[in-house]
Amino acid sequence: MKNTIADRVYDFLKKYPPFDxxxxxxxxxIAENVTIAYLEKGKVLFKNDDNxxxxxxxxxEGGVVLKKNxxxxAEIIDICDEGDVFGLxxxxxxxxxxxxxxxxxxxxxxxxxxxxxxxILEKEQHVGLFLIESFTSKTKTPFTNKYTNDLYHDNDAISVGEKDLQELQIIKYTGNPFCIDKDDLVIKAATRMSENRVGSLIVIDEHKLPIGIITDKDFRHKIVTGVFNNRVPVREIMSFPVETFKKNLTITEAQLAMVKNKTGHLVITEDGTDQTKAIGILTEHDVVISQGNSASGLMKAIKRSRSSKELRKIRQQITHLLKGYIFQNIPVTIITQIIHELNEAITIRVIEIALDRMPEKPPVQFSWLSLGSHGRKEQLLVTDQDNALVFEDVPNDKYDDVKKYFIILATKVNILLxxxxxxxxxxxxxxxxxxxxQSLSEWKSQFSHWIHHVDNEDILFSSIFFDFNRTYGSxxxxxxxxxxxxSATKYNPLFFTLMGRSALQNPSPLGFFRQFLVEQDGEHKDMFDIKARALMPMIDAARILILSHKIKSVNxxxxxxxxxxxxxPSNKEFYTSCSYAVKALIxxxxxxxxMQHSNxxxxxxxxxxxxxxLKLKRCFKTISELQELIKLRFKVAQFL
Amino acid sequence: MRKWFKKTKIEYPTFWNSYKSYFDKENLNIPLKDVTFVVLDTETTGFNYTHDRMLCIGAVKLRGNLIDVGSSFELYIDQTAFNPDSVEIHGIMKNTQFEKVSETKALREFLAYLKDSVIVAHHTYFDVTMINRALERNGLPYLLNQTLDTGHLFKKTKAINRLLQNDRGYSLDDVCKELNIPIKDRHTAAGDAMLTAQAFLKILARLKFKPASSLKSLIRK
Structure with a gap:
């Protein structure tokens, strides 16, 4: 039986989630059982407390506004237009x-x-999840679990097990491998390995061709056990024959070769045979890193790295790792922690490298401070550097030299980063x-100036310094x-008022009709600036609130x-939803x-x-409530 | 001679009698929110009441500003008197893939659906006459329902002014355009019925009819 009207309803519904x-x-x-309601302007479809x-x-067609009453x-909760679902x-x-x-x-x-x-909903979990998302975006607390459980009684976590064909990617080997002559003594090999923090050396003959390999394992089995003493040449204890391979091995090939030859090290030669020079070495460790799924592997690699070039590669792998985490829906808290630790390790390693390259050791104690997103431990993608350095107070006559030293050091670090x-x-x-x-007392007076002699520009400028975090040093x-x-902020309500005002100066995310506000011109015309319009208001508000509670060390x-x-405790629910919103926005x-290969x-x-x-809009609701709170608590209204 | 004047009692089929029984307690004072409207449209082989035939009846029920998609009506009628000229307008070929029923069966089903609802159509006279002619062919009396015409009601929403030259007939297309109703499925009976239903609701709002207004006030309009 043909049903033209139901067909049209179907055609309409299928365009919109969750019906799509x-x-x-x-x-x-569903379409056959739809009831169509016509609402003239101002007509109430349902009221607060209606059954x-x-x-x-x-x-x-048209628009429906959802209000508290x-x-x-009454406060507007949402405005729905074509294709929006409501009344859930x-x-x-x-x-x-x-x-x-x-x-x-x-x-x-x-x-x-x-x-x-x-x-139908019970069959299709995705549909339910969308509706819950939509429902909670219009309700006060964004905690969805409660409602998810109402919909699905056996709500197992939905796993996203998608993985691209990483196994077929070309594995990166370590180039310029450390080699040792077959006649050198074992003790020399040991020294070279620990100096260079490597676990293996390629043993070469007089023609510089690889004939074997010597690894930590050989030391364990053959020297420490007393089978050989450390005065024998390496050829005595090396593993051989050496397995040589061409470059451009895929990850799978490398893994297979290792299993087949019962070795953890593959030597890469110019043409793949042992008749040409070794150009690189490939270890189990490289395999792990190439798969990009090991934070600990990357951590080790960072500690072992010796140049910005290596670190750059690792940093790219961190991005790969991050991608995996994000798309596997690992909680943002955990992701930010891991990625922060890795970022932190990279910065530390960079500082260590820079210190090595300085002609002398630092004259006094210093600390390297990370500011901004890194300081807040929420940097996931590679962004700008924001950092500062503080050094111990020194007598006036030494000040210039000491400062010069640290500026040279900092310049090196900045360039390396x-x-x-x-x-x-x-x-x-x-x-x-x-x-x-600057020196410690200079920094103190700098902050004191920011706090006591505030003008608006100072606030904008100094706010990120309040998110500092020690990365390296004292x-x-x-x-x-x-x-x-x-102690300087303690008795200074004006500071908080001005800081509150600056926290409210971020452009708002939504326009009057709850449409997204986009950039009007420039390079990013018609794009939505999630940092300025959504993240910054939340970050700024958190900073001022936490400062007003005099809590340090939570960045x-x-x-x-x-x-x-x-x-x-009275605002517990609200702050928890803020925390949730920040994580969601990040x-x-x-x-x-x-996805866009950008920041x-x-x-x-x-x-x-x-x-x-919908998800974004839900976060924005929290933002506007948060700004309201800042406005009242820090008496910003009179300055606006 | 007396016998000639005496009303001959004609026996009508049961379906007609049960249709008729709904009109025993007709009440024009009931509020609009309790009135069931059947918004209908017919597709025909042409515009001649004598020679042309209905090919399809499409209708939706409307009650309390709600259109219930589940209660829509759509029947294709098998017609022997077929006028090829109208095919282009309506796109209903004599041999379509839809299930088709005889005119008698269509009328029977339609009356069972219609009951004492108030008929709403665009240029109702045409559709009602087409149905009445079909009833007549089947030896039945004309429809008993109250009728409303969206063409007529729409004109009531406008200040008729000679300078504006708006004292004219309005096609369903005109009405939809002016009332901002996206036109879909024009020239299928059910599609037109749906458009007419939307137009009807919008017109009621413009004429400031409230759910509590009486049916009588609307019919007298």
């Missing part, structure tokens, strides 16, 4: 409505019969800048510095909100950065799915 992923026959059943309808709704000045409460819980739906303009809405929809892939800070907020390479210096900052924004939840930015700051809205937009 429902099987055709199911969707036709639940047998439907949930999707806007066919039907009073004209009857589907998800059994209570009456908690909001009011009013036609903002003449509207046609389709009511989806719940008794028809529910059986740049080579690794961290761009220079456009505002030159880097330790090589004499303004940000703990004592940093502790002293933060203590002096906290991470999400952790700051968790700490705030602990400190203000993940969002990272995901898009990974993820600018998002192309057209590429977002409806689900993603």
């Amino acid at each position: 992923i429902i099987k055709k026959e199911d969707l036709i059943t 639940k309808h047998g439907y949930f709704y999707i806007v066919k 039907e009073l004209p000045d 409460r009857p589907l998800i819980t059994n209570d009456s409505y908690m909001m009011t739906a009013i036609a903002e303009e003449e509207a046609l809405v389709y009511g989806i019969a719940i008794d028809v929809f529910k059986p 740049n080579k690794v892939g961290y761009e220079f800070c456009p505002a030159d907020m880097m330790a090589r800048n004499p303004k940000w390479c 703990k004592e210096l940093v502790r002293e510095l933060s203590e002096s900052i906290f 991470n924004t999400a952790e700051r909100y968790e700490k705030l939840a602990e400190l203000e 993940k969002f930015r990272t995901k898009h950065g990974l 993820g700051r600018y998002i192309i809205l057209k590429e977002l799915t409806k689900e993603e937009r």
Whole structure:
């Protein structure tokens, strides 16, 4: 039996989530049971506290505004236009409505019969997840688990087990391998290995051709056990014959070769035979790293690396690792921790390399401070460097020399970091800048100036310094510095008011009609600036709130909100939702950065799915509440 | 002679009698929110009431501002009197893939569906006459339902002014255009019925009819 009207309803529904992923026959059943409601402007579809309808709704035409209640000045929760679903409460819980739906303009809405929809929902978990996302984006607390469980009683974690064909990628071997002559003594080999922090040496003959390999294992089995003494030539204890291979092995080939030859080391030669020179060595460790799934492997590689070039490669692998984490839906808290540790290790390694290259040791104690996102431990993608250096106070006559030393050191570090892939800070907020390479007492007076003689520009400028984190060097210096900052902020309400004002100056994410506000011109025209419009307001608010509680050493924004939840039990729920929103936004930015190969700051809205937009909008709601709180608590209103 | 004036009691089929029984307690004072409207459209072989035939009846039920997709009606009628000229407008070929029923069966099903609902159509006179002629051919009386015409009601929403030259007939296309109704499935009976239903709802809102307004006030409009 032909049913033209149901067909049209079907055609409409299938364009919009979650209906776009429902099987055709199911969707036709849904369409056949749709009720179409016409709402003239101002018509109330359901009211706060109304008993639940047998439907949930999707806007066919026009617009429906969701408000807390039907009073004209009630807070707007959301505005739905074509294709938006709303009124989901009857589907998800059994209570009456908690909001009011009013036609903002003449509207046609389709009511989806719940008794028809529910059986389908139980089959299709993705549909449910979308609806929950949509539902919670319009309710106060963004904790979805509770509702997920209401929908699916046996809610196992959904695993995303997708993996690209990494196994067929070409493995990167370590070039310029360390070699040793077959007649050199074992003790020389041992020294060379520990000096270079490597686990193996290629043993070469008089024609420089590889004839064997000597590894940690050989020392363990043959020297330490006393079978040989350390005065024998390496050829006595080396493993041979050597297995040689061409370059451009795939990961799988390398693994197979290792299993087959019962070795953990493959020697790469110019043409793959042992009749040409060794050009590289490939270890189990390289295999692990190439797979990019081992944070500990990368950590080891960082510690062992000797140049910015190596670190750059590792940094790229970190991005690969990050991608895996993000797409496997590993919690953002864990991801940020791991990636932060790796970033931190890279910076430390860079500083160590730079120190090695200095003609002499540092004249006094110093600390390397990371600022901004790195300082907040939430840097996932490679961004600009923001750093500073503090050194011990010295007598005046030595000051110039000491400062010069640290500026040279900082310049080296900045350049190396740049080579690794961290761009220079456009505002030159880097330790090589004499303004940000100062002695402890200079820093103290700098902060004191920022706090006591605030003008607005100072605040904007100094705010990232309040997120500093010690990366390298003396703990004592940093502790002293933060203590002096906290005692200076203690009796200074004006500082907080101005800081609050600057926290509110970020451009807002949504326009009056709840549409995304995009950049008007420039390189990123029509893109959405997630950093300035969404992340910065949350970061700034967390900073001022945590400073006002005089909590130091919590730098991470999400952790700051968790700490705030602990400190203000009455706002616990709200702060927890802030923490959640920050994590969601960071993940969002990272995901898009990974897809666009950028730092993820600018998002192309057209590429977002409806689900993603809802998720973003949900975070924005938290932001506006947060800004309200800042406004009241720090009495910012009079300055706005 | 007396016998000639005496009403001959004609025996009508059961389906007609049960249709008729709905009109026993007709009440024009009921509020609009309790009225069931059947918004219908017919596709025909042409515009001649005598020679042309209905090919399809499409309708939706509307009650309390709600259109229930599940209660839509769509029947294709097997017609022997076929006028090839109208095929291009309606796109219904004599041998379509849809299931088709005889005119009698279509009328029987339609009356069972219609009951005492108020008929709404665009240029209702045409559709109702087409149905009435079909009833007549089948030895049945004309429809008993109250009717409303969206063409007529739409004109009531406008200030008729000679200068604006708006005292004219409005096609369903015109109405949809002015009321911002996206046109889909024009020239299929069910599609047109759906468009008419939307237009009807919008017109009621423009004429400031409330759910509590009486049916009578709408019919008198």
